[in-house]
Amino acid sequence: MKLHEFQTKAIFRREGFPLPESILSSSPTQAIQAASEIGYPVILKAQSLVSGRGKAGGIRLSRNDEETEKAASDILNIKLKNISIQHVLVEKAINIEEELFIGVHYEAGSGSPTFVLSTEGGISLEDKKTLSPSFSFIHTIDPLIGIHAYIVRQGCAKLRIDPNKWKVIEQTSIKLWSVFEKFDATLAEINSMVFDKNGHATVLDGKLMIDNNALFRQREFAGFLDPAITSFAQAEARKFDHKLVRMEGNVAVLSNDQGLASATIDEMSRFGLKPASVLLLDNNATSSSVSAACRLLENDSSVKAVLVNIYCNHSMCSDIARGIINGHEESTFETPYFIRLEGSDYDCASALLVEQANITPTKDLLQVVQSVSLFINQ
Amino acid sequence: MSILVDQNSRIIIQGINGRAGSFFAKRMQAYGNNIVGGVAPAHGGDWTLEGKVPLFDTVQECIQSTDADTTVIFVPAHSAADACFEAIDAGISNIICISSKVPMKDISIIKSSIKDRDAILIGPSATGVFSPGKALAGIFPVNKAIEGNLGVISRVGALSYDVLQLLYENNIGVSTAVGLGDNCMTGASFVDILDLFEIDAHTDRILILGQPGNIQEELAASHILESITKPVYAYIVGKSIDPENIIGHTDMSMFDAQHRSLNKIQFLANSGVQIANRIEELPLLLKNKAG
Numbered sequence: 070m071k072l073h074e075f076q077t078k079a080i081f082r083r084e085g086f087p088l089p090e091s092i093l094s095s096s097p098t099q100a101i102q103a104a105s106e107i108g109y110p111v112i113l114k115a116q117s118l119v120s121g122r123g124k125a126g127g128i129r130l131s132r133n134d135e136e137t138e139k140a141a142s143d144i145l146n147i148k149l150k151n152i153s154i155q156h157v158l159v160e161k162a163i164n165i166e167e168e169l170f171i172g173v174h175y176e177a178g179s180g181s182p183t184f185v186l187s188t189e190g191g192i193s194l195e196d197k198k199t200l201s202p203s204f205s206f207i208h209t210i211d212p213l214i215g216i217h218a219y220i221v222r223q224g225c226a227k228l229r230i231d232p233n234k235w236k237v238i239e240q241t242s243i244k245l246w247s248v249f250e251k252f253d254a255t256l257a258e259i260n261s262m263v264f265d266k267n268g269h270a271t272v273l274d275g276k277l278m279i280d281n282n283a284l285f286r287q288r289e290f291a292g293f294l295d296p297a298i299t300s301f302a303q304a305e306a307r308k309f310d311h312k313l314v315r316m317e318g319n320v321a322v323l324s325n326d327q328g329l330a331s332a333t334i335d336e337m338s339r340f341g342l343k344p345a346s347v348l349l350l351d352n353n354a355t356s357s358s359v360s361a362a363c364r365l366l367e368n369d370s371s372v373k374a375v376l377v378n379i380y381c382n383h384s385m386c387s388d389i390a391r392g393i394i395n396g397h398e399e400s401t402f403e404t405p406y407f408i409r410l411e412g413s414d415y416d417c418a419s420a421l422l423v424e425q426a427n428i429t430p431t432k433d434l435l436q437v438v439q440s441v442s443l444f445i446n447q
Numbered sequence: 448m449s450i451l452v453d454q455n456s457r458i459i460i461q462g463i464n465g466r467a468g469s470f471f472a473k474r475m476q477a478y479g480n481n482i483v484g485g486v487a488p489a490h491g492g493d494w495t496l497e498g499k500v501p502l503f504d505t506v507q508e509c510i511q512s513t514d515a516d517t518t519v520i521f522v523p524a525h526s527a528a529d530a531c532f533e534a535i536d537a538g539i540s541n542i543i544c545i546s547s548k549v550p551m552k553d554i555s556i557i558k559s560s561i562k563d564r565d566a567i568l569i570g571p572s573a574t575g576v577f578s579p580g581k582a583l584a585g586i587f588p589v590n591k592a593i594e595g596n597l598g599v600i601s602r603v604g605a606l607s608y609d610v611l612q613l614l615y616e617n618n619i620g621v622s623t624a625v626g627l628g629d630n631c632m633t634g635a636s637f638v639d640i641l642d643l644f645e646i647d648a649h650t651d652r653i654l655i656l657g658q659p660g661n662i663q664e665e666l667a668a669s670h671i672l673e674s675i676t677k678p679v680y681a682y683i684v685g686k687s688i689d690p691e692n693i694i695g696h697t698d699m700s701m702f703d704a705q706h707r708s709l710n711k712i713q714f715l716a717n718s719g720v721q722i723a724n725r726i727e728e729l730p731l732l733l734k735n736k737a738g
Contacts, residue, residue, distance in 0.1 A: 175551055175555065175632065177631075177661045177662045178661070178662045178663075178665075178666055180551075180554065180555060180558060180631075180633070180661070181555060181559075182555055211559050212552070212555045212556045212559050213556065213559050250552065253550055253551075253552050280551050280552065282548045282549060282550045282551070283550035283551075283552065285524070285525055286525070286550075316689075325605065326603070326604040326605035326606060326629075327603075327604065327629055327658065328603025328604050328605065328606035328607070328629060328656075328658050328684055329605050329606045329609070331603075331606075331658055331659070331684040331685040331688060332606050332609075332684045332726065334685075335684055335685065335686050335687045335688075335725070336725070337687075338687035352467075352547060353466070353467075380605035380606075380608055380609065382586060382588060382605060382608065383470070383586070411608075411609070411612075412588070412608075434609075435727070
């Protein structure tokens, strides 16, 4: 789960990072009020979880109320990937002398947490291509040891950073690691830390991503779900521990395994079929939670057919079948189902589906995809 | 022969009284008859599985009494780290963690703790280890597999059951199937298991089942080129999925365009790995080489 800049900053501030003063606003009037409290010049920053706000004009400098009003109303009209901006962060503008990047994330190969210090500002660990080795220090962290000052010093020395700044970089890096650990982050970035002429350090921007699987012990973030990017259906799916991913096609895919779902989508693509959404059932799905999943899929107007590919290993096919039958019955739509089932109790499930819903399941994925293709292209 | 588990394995189950634990314990017991104990805190002294399997309060006691070498863990995600540490501390060599949705922080610390020990972690989210005709330490369906010389390493879940069934229908036997788990962070990797199959006398060739999510397939590709002499085959799903559309229960902050299935397939093909584009192509691909 990616946090907004203002959410990240609230946590950073609480943890004692030196941040410029900032106030969140959601209208031009509020932005002017915020700017007058902070004092000009200020920066107005679009709050978006979709990247590319800079290019879209979502970061603006303002010296007076007039400029603030214009900038705020411009920003609130920006749409990034069809998602409109809800909030503008008004922040004290800082004179920048030198920029530093500090980040911790899990490395894709080893799975180890990794510390990055770079003298290039404006990069991000999400886009590693831009990280140039000659300006960066990368250290694989042993999570049992963590980050200590000596590790950061190695980086400072390698990057030939002014020794007067080492102390504050050491402290900030160690603090960033403790935030990463404490909040079950999968990524924690300071981008960037800046120094003014007097060598005074400020953290200008930060990014935090929290491990969804750790929300059971990171309860404060459960309320951080952004309604702009988390649809009602996704929030509903989450209640049953299902996962719903929206895509652009017109066939809903219901599965209980990400590999099976991927194989299904690969097979669909051979017939020119595109998924509208993919719903992954929880391993412990019961027939009532399967019903809920079916209702969610059918309620999406872009869904013309539901393709089920489920291998029952933890559960019985007949429970899944009952769930589908009930969910379909309770739904107000007549969306057709195409079902591939496999696993324990298949024959019973098959009989139930034929008798009660007039759906004939099969064990053959190709056959199901062909039927969907015939239906969609008829 | 096989790797990790065989007919002489002494297997215990942590979380044997839970829903999944008791369900799969029955399957494992019925298949290999080598479940020697179960761990269920506060139930030590009781017996389970029709009175055939003794229960213990702790892994340590369980190992002392049963001389177990393999543990299969079925506890809920929030207790998975505790269960793994208990197993590591008790000195057991094969730790197979079936629990899913385990936080990355916990996995990374477990991985770091196990590094210098004589132990291997399969999972979390693992489907386990299955040596047909010998033993099951995990959740693989067992009725559709025969003994043979193909080693299978999987980073997918239920899709691997479909593959095993297809192999069975085509009379292709399996030495051992290892399900590493479909998490983006896992204990043992493709590379670790490739090395085990390379030195196993009864494994002639190796099949890799992969998907998007991390760079394990890419790392496996370079390792195969350098150190694996046995023929390797691969089936990688997710070719048609836009990398922005992340499926899966794990939060894949590590997922980016570089880790797309198409890249993985390219890497593996460059290392001489035979690629099946669709699951149906697997039997033919494997039969051609066998002859």
